[in-house]
Amino acid sequence: MSLPLVVLLPFLGAIAAPLFAQGGRTAIAVASSVPALIALAALFPHWQTLADGGVVLHTYQWLPAVGLSFSFRLDGLSLLFALLILIIGLLIILYSRYYLKAHENVGKFYALLLCFKGSMLGIVLSSNLLLMMIFWELTSLTSFLLISFWNHKQDARRGARMALAVTGGGGLALLAGVLILGNIVGSFELDDVLAAGDQIKAHAMYPVALTLILLGAFTKSAQFPFHFWLPHAMQAPTPVSAYLHSATMVKAGIFLMARLYPALAGTEQWFYMVSFTGMATLLIGAYVAMFKHDLKGLLAHSTVSHLGLITLLFGMGTQLAAVAAVFHVINHATFKASLFMAAGIIDHETGTRDMRRINGLWRYMPHTATLAMVAASSMAGVPLLNGFLSKEMFFAESLALNLPGLWAWLPPIVATLAGIFAVAYSARFVHDVFFNGKPVDLPIYPPHEPPRYMKFPVEILVFACIMVGVFPAVSIGPLLEIAASATLGGGVPDYTLSVYHGFNLPLLMSFVAFFGGLLMYSQRQKFFDFHARFKEVDEKAVFEAVVSRIVDLANQATRLLENGSLQRYATLLVVSVIAVVALPLMKLGIFVGEKGLSPVDAPTAIAAAVLIGCALATSAMHRQRFYALVLLSVVGLVVSLAFARFSAPDLAMTQLSVEVVTIVLLMLALFYMPSWTPIETPTRRRARDIAIAGAAGIGMTLVTLAMLTQPFSSISEFFLENSKPGGGGTNVVNVILVDFRGFDTLGEITVLAIAALGIYAMLKNTALTPPPSDGEGHPWTRDAYPLMLRQIARPMLPLALMVSVYVFLRGHNLPGGGFIAGLITSVALILQYVASGMIWTQDRVPFRYHNVIGLGLLFATVAGLGSFAFGYPFLTSTFGYITWPVVGKFEVASALVFDLGVYLTVIGATLLALVSIGRLNPHSAIKSKKEGA
Numbered sequence: 006m007s008l009p010l011v012v013l014l015p016f017l018g019a020i021a022a023p024l025f026a027q028g029g030r031t032a033i034a035v036a037s038s039v040p041a042l043i044a045l046a047a048l049f050p051h052w053q054t055l056a057d058g059g060v061v062l063h064t065y066q067w068l069p070a071v072g073l074s075f076s077f078r079l080d081g082l083s084l085l086f087a088l089l090i091l092i093i094g095l096l097i098i099l100y101s102r103y104y105l106k107a108h109e110n111v112g113k114f115y116a117l118l119l120c121f122k123g124s125m126l127g128i129v130l131s132s133n134l135l136l137m138m139i140f141w142e143l144t145s146l147t148s149f150l151l152i153s154f155w156n157h158k159q160d161a162r163r164g165a166r167m168a169l170a171v172t173g174g175g176g177l178a179l180l181a182g183v184l185i186l187g188n189i190v191g192s193f194e195l196d197d198v199l200a201a202g203d204q205i206k207a208h209a210m211y212p213v214a215l216t217l218i219l220l221g222a223f224t225k226s227a228q229f230p231f232h233f234w235l236p237h238a239m240q241a242p243t244p245v246s247a248y249l250h251s252a253t254m255v256k257a258g259i260f261l262m263a264r265l266y267p268a269l270a271g272t273e274q275w276f277y278m279v280s281f282t283g284m285a286t287l288l289i290g291a292y293v294a295m296f297k298h299d300l301k302g303l304l305a306h307s308t309v310s311h312l313g314l315i316t317l318l319f320g321m322g323t324q325l326a327a328v329a330a331v332f333h334v335i336n337h338a339t340f341k342a343s344l345f346m347a348a349g350i351i352d353h354e355t356g357t358r359d360m361r362r363i364n365g366l367w368r369y370m371p372h373t374a375t376l377a378m379v380a381a382s383s384m385a386g387v388p389l390l391n392g393f394l395s396k397e398m399f400f401a402e403s404l405a406l407n408l409p410g411l412w413a414w415l416p417p418i419v420a421t422l423a424g425i426f427a428v429a430y431s432a433r434f435v436h437d438v439f440f441n442g443k444p445v446d447l448p449i450y451p452p453h454e455p456p457r458y459m460k461f462p463v464e465i466l467v468f469a470c471i472m473v474g475v476f477p478a479v480s481i482g483p484l485l486e487i488a489a490s491a492t493l494g495g496g497v498p499d500y501t502l503s504v505y506h507g508f509n510l511p512l513l514m515s516f517v518a519f520f521g522g523l524l525m526y527s528q529r530q531k532f533f534d535f536h537a538r539f540k541e542v543d544e545k546a547v548f549e550a551v552v553s554r555i556v557d558l559a560n561q562a563t564r565l566l567e568n569g570s571l572q573r574y575a576t577l578l579v580v581s582v583i584a585v586v587a588l589p590l591m592k593l594g595i596f597v598g599e600k601g602l603s604p605v606d607a608p609t610a611i612a613a614a615v616l617i618g619c620a621l622a623t624s625a626m627h628r629q630r631f632y633a634l635v636l637l638s639v640v641g642l643v644v645s646l647a648f649a650r651f652s653a654p655d656l657a658m659t660q661l662s663v664e665v666v667t668i669v670l671l672m673l674a675l676f677y678m679p680s681w682t683p684i685e686t687p688t689r690r691r692a693r694d695i696a697i698a699g700a701a702g703i704g705m706t707l708v709t710l711a712m713l714t715q716p717f718s719s720i721s722e723f724f725l726e727n728s729k730p731g732g733g734g735t736n737v738v739n740v741i742l743v744d745f746r747g748f749d750t751l752g753e754i755t756v757l758a759i760a761a762l763g764i765y766a767m768l769k770n771t772a773l774t775p776p777p778s779d780g781e782g783h784p785w786t787r788d789a790y791p792l793m794l795r796q797i798a799r800p801m802l803p804l805a806l807m808v809s810v811y812v813f814l815r816g817h818n819l820p821g822g823g824f825i826a827g828l829i830t831s832v833a834l835i836l837q838y839v840a841s842g843m844i845w846t847q848d849r850v851p852f853r854y855h856n857v858i859g860l861g862l863l864f865a866t867v868a869g870l871g872s873f874a875f876g877y878p879f880l881t882s883t884f885g886y887i888t889w890p891v892v893g894k895f896e897v898a899s900a901l902v903f904d905l906g907v908y909l910t911v912i913g914a915t916l917l918a919l920v921s922i923g924r925l926n927p928h929s930a931i932k933s934k935k936e937g938a
Contacts, residue, residue, distance in 0.1 A: 007047040008063045008077035008130055011087070014040035015123030022119060023112030030111055034102040037115045041091045041098075041122070048079070048087060055081050055487050062132060062196075066878035068748070071135075072193040075873065078132030081487030085331070086129040086260055088484075089338050093252045094122050096462035100346055101244040103459035104353060114154060118248070121147040125253050129260055134183045134193040141179065141221075141257070145172045148254050152241040161240040167548050171224050171234040179221025179261075185214040186268075195264070199494055202268040215269055218261070219278055226258030226312050229286040233544035236305040243349025246301060251308055251341035259312065259334060262319045263327070267494030270322055280320025284419050286313025291426035295433065295525075296536050300348045300358040303430055304341065307384065310423065311337045314399060321406055321416075324498045328489040329398035335481060336391040336473065340383040343466035344434075347377035350455045350463070351438065356448030360437045367439040369452045374439040376463045383470045385431035385522065386424060386515060389504065391473035391481075393515070396424065398500075400511035421514050421521075428522020433529065477502035572686075576694070579701050590708065600714045609650065616643040628682045630675050638668050654820035655738040658812075662828030666915055669835055673922045677773050733884030733898045734817035742822065743900040743907070747880040750903075751865050754910040758858045761914035765855075768921045790842050798840035805833030813908055817896070823904035827911030834916055843923060854920070857913030865906025868899060 018040035025036040051061050065075040079087075098118070105111050124147055127140030146169075153165035187193040189208045190201045198205075205211055222228075227235035235255065239246055249255070262279070269275060290310030297303040311333070318330035350373050351366065352358045367374045383392035403416035444450065454460070472480045482502050489497045506512070525532065567574070605613075623636040641664035648657035686694075724737050724745065732740035742750050778784045809829040816822030837846045869880035884898035 007051070008061065008079055009065070009075065011044040011047050012077065012123055012126045012130055014044050015119040015126065019116040019119035019123070022115045026112035026115075030102050030105065030107065033111055033115055034098050037098050037119060038095055040119065041095045044126070045088075045091050048084065048091075051079055051084075055079065055084055056483065058487075058490065060196075064132070065873045065876065066881075067136075069878055072133075072187060073135045074133050074194070074878075076132035076136060076194060077130045078195055079130060081484075081489070081491035082260075082263055082331070083129045083491070085335065085484060085488040086256070087126060089256070089335070090122060090125045090129070090253050093248060093338060093342050093466075094118075096342070096346075096465060097244050097248040100247070100349070100459060100462045101242075103456050104242065104244055104349055114151075114242075117147055117150050117154070118244075121151060121249065121254070125257065128257055132195045134187060134195065134198065138176070138180055138183055141225075142173075142176050144254055144257060145169060145176055148172070148238075148249050151245045151249065152238050154242055154245065155240070158240060160237075163545060163549070164234075164237040164240045167234045167545065168238045170548075170552070171231050175221045175224025175231070178217045178224075182214045182217030182219075182221065185210050185217065189214065198265070199267050202271075202494075205268050206272055211272075212274055215272075215274055215278070218265065218269070219282075222258035222261045223282060223316075224258070225261070226255050226316065227286075227309050228258070228282050228313065228316055229289055232286055232290065232309045233548065235309055236302055237545050239299075239301040239305045243301070243345060243352065246305075247342045247345035247349065250305065251345050252338040255308065255312055256334060256338070259315050259319075259330075262316070263331065263334075263492045266319065266327060266492055270319070270327075276320055276322050278320070280317055280322075283313045283315070283317030283320050284416075286310070287317055287423045288313075288419060288426075291423045291430070294430040295426055295529075296533065298360050300351060300360055300363070300434075300438070301345070302358075303360070303434060304344055304348060307427070307430055308337075308341055310427070311341070311384075314423065317416075318399060318402060321402055323402060323405065324493055325398070325405070325500060326402040327492055328485070328497060328500055329395055329402055331488050331492055332398060332481075332485055333395035335485070336383070336395045336470075339466045339469045339473075340380045340390075340392055343380040343463045343470070344377065344384065346463045346466075347373060347380065350459060351377075351452075353459075354449060354452040354455055355444070360433070362445040362447060363438055364441040364445065365439070365443045366452060369444075370454050372454055373460060373463075376460065376467050378435050378439065379467045380463075380470060381431045381434045383474070385428045386518065388515075389471070389474045391470045391477070393474060394477055394502065394504070396518075397506070397511050397515060400424075400514040404510055404514075417514065421518055424514065424518025425521040425525055428519050429525040429529070432523060432526040436526070475504065477504070572694075576697060579697055583697070583700055583704065587704070590704065597710060597714050599716060602714065612643055612646055612650070616640060616647075619643070628684070630678065630681065634668065634671055634675065637671075638664060641667070653738075655736065655822070655825070658820060658825045659828070662825060662832060665832050666828060666835070666919070669839070670919060670922065673919065677776075677925065679776075732882065732900070733896060734900070736816060736818050736820060736822070738820075739816045739822040739904075740900075742824070743817075743903045744880075744882045747869065747882070747900075747903060750907060751869065751880065754865060754907055754914075755862060757914045758862060758910055761858065761917045762855070764918045765921045768925060771925060773925045790840060794840045798836045802833050802837060805829060805836075809833070813904070816904060817898055817900065823907035824911055827908040828915070830908075830912050831915040831919075834912075835919060838920065838923060843920070854913040854917035857909050858917065859913075861906045861909030861911075861913060863906070864909060865903050868903035868906060871899065871902075 018037060022033055022037045025033040054061055061079040063077045067074050098115070101111075101114065101118070105114060121144060124140045124143035128137055128144065131137035131140060149165045149169040152168055153161050155161045183193070186198060186205065189205055189210060190198050192198070205214070208214075224231045235250060238250055241249070270279075287310050290306045290308070290313055294303050294306035294310060297306055315330045315333050315337070318326045318333065348358065351363060351370075354370065355363050355366070357363060379390070383390035386393045386396035400417070400420055403420040406416045407413070408415065444452070469480075485502070486497060566577070619636045619639045623633050623640065626636065627633045641660065645657045645660040645664065648654070648660055721737075724741055727745075728737045728740045729735055732744040734740040734744075809826040812821035812829060813823060813826035814821075816826065834846070834850065837849075868882075872879060872881040872883075880903070882898060882900040882903070884896055884900070886894055887897050888894045
């Protein structure tokens with residue numbers, strides 16, 4: 006249970022932490038830290054299992070038919086990423102306490118931060134690829150909200166949209182790749198996928214699956230050509246940049262490549278796609294970083310470069326390169342998160358991030374300057390710091406790569422060149438910010454050191470940089486060992502973590518990179534002049550232009566198809582269906598099957614004639630809306646009788662209840678509309694419409710006739726046989742709704758709730774003036790709520806409620822259930838609104854229908870989740886029998902709780918929609934208040 010708890014805790018914290026916002030920033034920061042501390046404590050007992058090469062698995066069935074389960078898996082790789090997420094997350098929470106201003110919505114910020122943390126933990130701990138996709142998309146959504154936290158800034162909103170568009174598009178590609186991968190393996194469970202590496206790589210769909218999965222990884226990790234979104238996401242608050250865009254979210258794509266490395270790596274396609282993408286990203290990010298004047302812009306492009314370095318290492322396809330990639334994930338997270346936080350401190354204390362203005366800060370902020378210089382030195386790969394060690398491994402692997410001919414020189418040259426740029430932009434960061442003269446027109450002057458504990462997270466990370474750099478084998482060796490072993494899917498090749506490996510070619514490359522970078526920085530003006538010759542591409546403008554162009558094309562296509570006429574849309578839909586199915590149906594040539602036609606008795610024939618006649622009359626009299634509505638209600642009534650005639654009492658009761666609610670809804674709408682409409686359609690178009698409708702009707706009749714007169718086997722036999730032994734109920738319809746297809750029902754009541762809330766939101770501030778008279782000019786009666794109607798309606802309420810409770814309780818074994826009972830209760834309450842007015846009824850029904858909807862969905866969801874506690878899939882129900890004195894033996898089913906959720910949701914949604922329409926009359930409240938008094 007510990008792994009699901011680790012993922013769940015941040016989401017629970019996101020709910021609870023904002024409650025502490027009233028206590029101030031310290032209180033909410035402390036509350037937000039608790040989930041991470043508990044999660045770390047939950048992970049600690051598994052260390053020995055992982056050190057021994059084991060794996061911790063927790064699996065709970067959810068939708069086994071589609072391969073989706075709540076499966077969580079902890080190995081060395083997922084432990085490494087979980088520790089980065091939790092520990093750096095804790096430091097970010099402390100840092101945010103001092104970074105955010107008192108007037109900002111800290112409750113919202115911490116809630117979003119915790120939701121993001123839970124989503125990232127879900128990615129790295131998921132053992133089911135479909136479950137991982139859910140968390141993958143959650144990271145995109147929560148990062149969008151975090152980047153746009155300062156939504157009063159246009160750049161923040163644009164940057165957030167860009168990030169969501171790019172990563173969201175990549176997520177769709179990844180989903181397609183995961184589905185193909187699961188189809189190849191026959192399972193979405195990670196253990197099965199990792200064990201089927203040879204099968205995957207030999208499959209014909211491997212190139213497609215690999216391309217789609219890498220698209221998802223590349224977009225998330227800002228690889229070329231999708232790298233442009235990351236620098237523009239820097240409009241987010243600095244804690245967000247430090248957490249999402251250096252340590253966690255951008256590492257999600259890296260994690261995916263590492264996670265699927267045993268299953269997908271080792272082919273030429275993997276080598277060329279991953280290594281060349283990483284190489285391009287490495288160089289482009291390093292080059293652009295050198296010329297950025299914005300402090301976070303420099304760090305953002307350097308992040309892009311280092312992400313390219315890690316990707317290049319994974320693309321090389323050798324085991325030691327994969328070990329180096331995992332090692333650099335750790336090192337980059339520590340020095341880059343500390344650099345972002347240092348940049349945030351500088352911005353916080355000076356009011357600007359422009360490196361042309363923030364000069365000479367050493368004399369004002371020596372403590373912060375020291376921390377930032379150590380972190381920047383690690384980024385540059387200076388010896389005795391952690392960045393130096395993984396950079397040495399990178400240089401060594403670039404030399405060891407066996408490429409033919411002159412291509413063998415390409416990786417070492419690219420690696421050295423990237424190292425030169427890294428030293429140059431790191432030197433610029435240090436010199437331009439902390440030395441290089443005096444500050445220039447700072448918004449906040451003189452700058453000073455931040456609060457003591459704002460620097461504490463930076464100190465912790467910088468200390469980690471030094472410890473790993475000086476004592477790598479002791480400080481990080483065990484964790485790197487188990488993480489690399491999990492990445493490679495087995496044994497780890499021999500390697501040594503030490504500060505000095507003797508004078509060799511990788512060390513020489515380090516010297517060349519170091520002194521070459523210092524030389525480049527010393528001649529920076531020449532490089533700036535060279536760079537200025539080229540027109541800088543504004544990625545944001547290009548992105549906005551592309552989006553605008555796509556929107557324009559979509560609008561043009563829409564204008565071709567849509568003109569605002571519902572009649573035209575219906576015509577196009579029906580004609581399209583006829584065109585698609587007419588020819589195949591004609592080729593079948595089947596009208597009446599082997600079973601022949603059933604005899605028709607007189608009552609059935611009469612009812613069918615009434616149904617057909619009323620349907621035709623409704624169409625003929627549609628301009629006289631009231632009469633059309635009455636005829637339509639007769640159609641609904643006859644349909645209810647047809648259900649009863651063919652032994653479907655549940656459907657008959659449901660249809661009848663829905664009919665009453667629908668007629669009341671339409672009557673409310675018609676009150677504000679003209680009672681008739683003029684003839685606007687020419688005769689030729691009406692003839693065309695009749696022909697189209699006739700063709701569609703005849704076609705559906707023939708299809709139905711052919712289907713029902715053919716021998717066929719139905720799934721209903723399964724439900725009939727298993728309703729009682731499997732679901733504990735003899736009412737097959739209800740058992741299907743609350744047990745066999747409970748997930749569908751949960752989705753349907755959720756849609757119903759959303760629709761009702763949408764109606765409420767649309768009509769909340771709307772007021773319509775009703776017509777002063779009916780369609781014939783007669784004024785409305787002054788007696789809005791007649792005495793006789795009130796006297797009849799009020800005693801009916803308890804009777805109707807008693808009937809609805811009876812129908813609800815018997816629904817599992819006899820016709821009834823939560824849906825029908827909810828409609829009966831809704832009709833009873835609607836009658837009170839009609840008879841006694843809104844104010845009178847609401848005074849006696851004091852609860853809000855929003856809360857009823859929420860409570861219903863909560864009951865239904867909790868009933869589904871309860872099965873997890875017993876190791877069963879989501880929404881698995883159970884039943885048993887209890888014997889009470891006097892009452893005797895009776896059945897109790899867990900589906901009753903789910904049905905209660907359906908009951909409450911139907912009541913809340915139905916009444917919320919109808920009351921929202923009833924409120925449209927601005928005078929109704931006054932009138933009903935008088936009547937109620």
